[in-house]
Amino acid sequence: MNENALCWLNGTLLPLSAASIPVNDHGLLYGDGVFEGIRIYGRRAFRLQRHLDRLVLSARAIALNIPYGCDDLTAAIQQLIDAFDAESGYIRVMVTRGPGSLGLNPKGCEQPNMIIIADQLSMVDQTSREQGARLIISSVRRLPADGLDPRIKSLNYLNHILAKIEANHAGVDEAVLLNAQGRVAEGTADNIFIVRDACLLTPPCTEGALEGITRELILDLAEAAGIEVRVQPLGVYDLYAADECFLTGTGAELIPVASIDQRRIGQCPGPIFRKLQQDFAAVVAAECQR
Known part of the structure; x- marks a missing residue:
């Protein structure tokens, strides 16, 4: 992990190392959530709207409500990029089902977690x-x-x-x-x-x-x-x-x-x-x- 990696967690910007979610979040317990990966080039998110559209469709397909609108997410991503220490990088946007009981039934998960990470990513050397x-x-x-x-x-x-x-x-x-x-x-x-x-x-x-x-x-x-x-x-x-x-x-x-x-x-x-x-x-x- 890049020591300068940042996280936007439910409206708060903080170092990635300081970010945390409850251990009973169904995203952790069962992989219940959706995500998008977005490249940063020249401090801009590449094809951001296309990625957010796909995020919305993925969430809809698993009956997951995203707690922020696309305009809010666009602003959050730009805030993260502005605070990031590199011209280029990688954004990971995640929506988890949120904390709930240890059973896999998502009915009790009332508050999804919205996580956006800015870091570096290289698939091969x-x-x-x-x-x-x-x-x-x-x-x-x-x-x-x-x-x-x-x-x-x-x-x-x-x-x-x-x-x-x-x-x-x-x-x-x-x-x-x-x-x-x-x-x-x-x-x-x-x-x-x-x-x-x-x-x-x-x-x-x-x-x-x-x-x-x-x-x-x-x-x-x-x-x-x-x-x-x-x-x-x-x-x-x-x-x-x-x-x-x-x-x-x-x-x-x-x-x-x-x-x-x-x-x-x-x-x-x-x-x-x-x-x-x-x-x-x-x-x-x-x-x-x-």
Whole structure:
């Protein structure tokens, strides 16, 4: 943890090390809550409204009332950024169900906790970011949509954590989760893209992928650049046979992939990745100018 990390907790700004919530909060007891991750560039929150809209939809999907409106959250996030000691960083917005009984019934949870953290986040080291990340296919499957819809960014990420543990044990950077049918869903905290014959491909959200905001932007940038785009189911073979592969996400930003299960990807970083990375940086610069 960065010693300069800050927290906005239910209207109070304080050092992250001083922030606390009750131990009987159902967010802690059961992972009952929702969250968003937002990048800070040039002391501005990137695509903030889009993230807050998704937070509201996630909360609505689990019948959780957010105790602040979007205007209040926007002001709170800006207050946090203004007090933060860096030009760039990462914001985590969380809404927990709040304190209640030790039973899992949320009926007695009357006061949700609103937590906003400003800190630094790096998904991989600088060498992997420049030369490419190493991936494995995890044995952990993505939860099916009829169990927990992947569009809900809930606080319960246990199956993703187990996949990340596998990656740690294998000595690699990241793991790919498959869905129950054995098709590609996503990484532990990122969406996945491949390039095949100059065509950009990524799984649809119905396969278990999060409706990523960076994913959405990359698809738009690719179409604007005249790159053929297909959103279609992918198998493990498609990953192994890819000309290029890369990860996207608010935390990840854009990360090229060098290998999957010790199979080298054709080009890393490849020309389409480099083009999209350049265009992504241009959008960030345009939207986050002071």
